[in-house]
Amino acid sequence: MIGVVADDITGANDIGIMFGKRGYRTVVLSMDALEANYEADVLVVDTDSRLDDRATAYDKTRQAAQRLSAVGCVKLFAKTCSVFRGNIGSYFDAVLDESGEAFAPVILGYPKNGRTTVDAIHFVHGIKLEDSEFANDAIHPMRESDLRQILQRQTLRQVSVIDWQVIERGVEAVRETLAKLRTTAHYAILDVRNQEDLEVIAEAVRDEKILCGSSAIAEVLPLPPSSQGNVLSTDISSSSDSPGILILAGSLMPQTLAQIEYARTHGVLCYEMDTVSIFGDSRLRLEQRESLVEAVTSAVASDRNVLLHASNSREDVRRTLDTGKTNGLSELEIHRAISRELAQLARQIVDLTNCRRVIVGGGDTSGAVCHALGIRAALVMTEIAPGLPLSLTLDPPGMSIVLKSGSFGGVNFFSKAIVMMRGDA
Numbered sequence: 169m170i171g172v173v174a175d176d177i178t179g180a181n182d183i184g185i186m187f188g189k190r191g192y193r194t195v196v197l198s199m200d201a202l203e204a205n206y207e208a209d210v211l212v213v214d215t216d217s218r219l220d221d222r223a224t225a226y227d228k229t230r231q232a233a234q235r236l237s238a239v240g241c242v243k244l245f246a247k248t249c250s251v252f253r254g255n256i257g258s259y260f261d262a263v264l265d266e267s268g269e270a271f272a273p274v275i276l277g278y279p280k281n282g283r284t285t286v287d288a289i290h291f292v293h294g295i296k297l298e299d300s301e302f303a304n305d306a307i308h309p310m311r312e313s314d315l316r317q318i319l320q321r322q323t324l325r326q327v328s329v330i331d332w333q334v335i336e337r338g339v340e341a342v343r344e345t346l347a348k349l350r351t352t353a354h355y356a357i358l359d360v361r362n363q364e365d366l367e368v369i370a371e372a373v374r375d376e377k378i379l380c381g382s383s384a385i386a387e388v389l390p391l392p393p394s395s396q397g398n399v400l401s402t403d404i405s406s407s408s409d410s411p412g413i414l415i416l417a418g419s420l421m422p423q424t425l426a427q428i429e430y431a432r433t434h435g436v437l438c439y440e441m442d443t444v445s446i447f448g449d450s451r452l453r454l455e456q457r458e459s460l461v462e463a464v465t466s467a468v469a470s471d472r473n474v475l476l477h478a479s480n481s482r483e484d485v486r487r488t489l490d491t492g493k494t495n496g497l498s499e500l501e502i503h504r505a506i507s508r509e510l511a512q513l514a515r516q517i518v519d520l521t522n523c524r525r526v527i528v529g530g531g532d533t534s535g536a537v538c539h540a541l542g543i544r545a546a547l548v549m550t551e552i553a554p555g556l557p558l559s560l561t562l563d564p565p566g567m568s569i570v571l572k573s574g575s576f577g578g579v580n581f582f583s584k585a586i587v588m589m590r591g592d593a
């Protein structure tokens with residue numbers, strides 16, 4: 169069995185579909201479900217530690233790695249954001265400490281989603297990380313592109329690099345370089361310029377007990393045959409009697425904003441949750457909540473596809489931050505409060521409509537919605553777009569759910585997900 173420790177729910181689903189579409193029965197579960205037993209070839213644990221402090225992230229990751237080892241996982245994967253946001257050093261160190269291993273390759277490149285690494289410099293769709301949209305991330309602004317420097321600042325272990333020139337020489341050259349680095353380093357960041365580089369690396373690291381990085385390597389990693397059989401399917405019968413589809417979007421990433429606008433112009437009924445009101449007069453907040461619940465509930469019950477999103481114009485975001493900070497909240501607390509409010513609305517709407525088909529845009533929002541809906545485990549079913557699966561929850565009553573990273577997916581992603589959920593694909 170393979171064990172994966174992921175730092176957020178959308179990342180857990182991202183790597184889950186990489187294994188799932190290769191015939192591995194893949195279950196994604198929360199920390200709350202660690203002690204439960206699920207039949208699986210791959211267990212992916214969401215530690216929900218992206219926004220935690222380093223010590224908390226380390227403790228959660230080590231606890232998850234310990235549990236995965238205890239249930240028989242012989243290979244461990246420390247899954248991180250594909251642009252290195254979060255407590256990277258804590259995640260990797262915790263997995264090495266728990267496993268007793270002293271070395272791990274780090275492969276962050278994800279060519280199918282525009283992430284490439286050249287001479288340890290990371291790019292997003294051809295733009296240096298420090299110049300990309302992630303430079304202005306509200307919680308983890310990425311102002312540097314050198315992956316070695318980013319990781320080295322977060323760990324006392326030694327970080328090295330295997331550049332594209334080695335990878336270009338083939339599998340044996342990469343293996344020989346990895347063997348040499350084991351004596352001088354603990355982590356080796358590998359360049360990934362394209363899918364061909366990724367395939368060379370996958371063959372070279374196939375016998376490594378610990379792997380670190382993004383999910384892309386899991387799609388091409390040579391692995392033993394599945395013991396559970398291929399379960400990928402578009403069968404969503406457990407939620408086929410559900411009314412309309414509920415979509416929630418809390419992400420402010422450009423990709424999600426474009427997806428919202430596309431959905432709006434292609435027949436999806438859209439409502440905006442005014443985020444300023446969350447931090448202002450409590451009466452206005454309650455009035456908005458009641459109004460949105462009534463409107464969205466009515467539409468979903470009438471079999472409409474409805475998208476409820478947080479305010480996302482530049483002016484509204486600025487006003488929201490100003491209002492929240494006036495109330496003594498940090499930027500992180502403000503963003504978390506918005507995610508919780510969307511999740512609370514989702515809980516009420518689902519309860520009132522018996523809706524069993526939910527799509528969420530944004531990592532933190534996805535985590536909050538899963539918590540509010542009591543979702544602890546889900547079986548990966550089929551891929552909608554690279555790194556974005558449709559899953560079925562394993563907690564009664566069953567739901568079809570799609571959890572989308574804010575920066576992932578094409579402009580028509582929500583529309584594609586709706587078609588898949590309705591079984592029209």
